[in-house]
Amino acid sequence: EAELALADYERLLVEQELRLRAAGVPLAGDAEAQIAAKTPSGGEASTGAIGGTKRGDNAPRPEPPVATKPSTASRPTEKKVPKSKSTGSASGGYGGGAGKAAGDVAADGSGDACLTVCDLSAATCDLADRICGLADRHPGEERYSQVCGRAREDCRMASQACEACAA
Incomplete structure (x- = not known):
């Protein structure tokens, strides 16, 4: 019950x-979902694309999402x-x-x-x-x-x- x-x-x-x-x-989970959506799927990319030491090591890192205020x-x-x-x-x-x-x-x-x-x-x-x-x-x-x-x-x-x- x-x-x-x-x-x-x-x-x-x-x-x-x-x-x-x-x-x-x-909401808090929204930023995490945006990061996950931008990460390429499959293989090493999920590790290397966001600060890992695999093939994305020298590649530019994605900017973290910035919370924005509603437009005035x-x-x-x-x-x-x-x-x-x-x-x-x-x-x-x-x-x-x-x-x-x-x-x-x-x-x-x-x-x-x-x-x-x-x-x-x-x-x-x-x-x-x-x-x-x-x-x-x-x-x-x-x-x-x-x-x-x-x-x-x-x-x-x-x-x-x-x-x-x-x-």
Whole structure:
């Protein structure tokens, strides 16, 4: 039964990560996936292409991905919006109902991406608290602590995105 609960939380975490990415929030695993995608497949290349001593030793090394802030060019410049305490669907605990992506804006283009990011951040951190609470009840079980660590990292990244957007 506890395993089912962890699987449910993992599913919720994946759904929340999809919402965050749709809102333009980079997550920790994204940079690693970009590096893996750039690495040629097969043979020695996977070792030598990223700093190994095989055939890629003298080849230029790929630049590490740089986290970027969302573009300010497309955002309205009127005023910054503080963190949201809304009770709308985007702040539904665990992220349930937080499917509103940054692209869901009013017809005049004045939709607030910051509000969406901050609502998603709050829901992500709430989910992380629940996952880590479950992990605390299962000390020594690696899978629980791994999911907790991933959820905490998602919370950290989402919080940073909210703070950067609202600043």
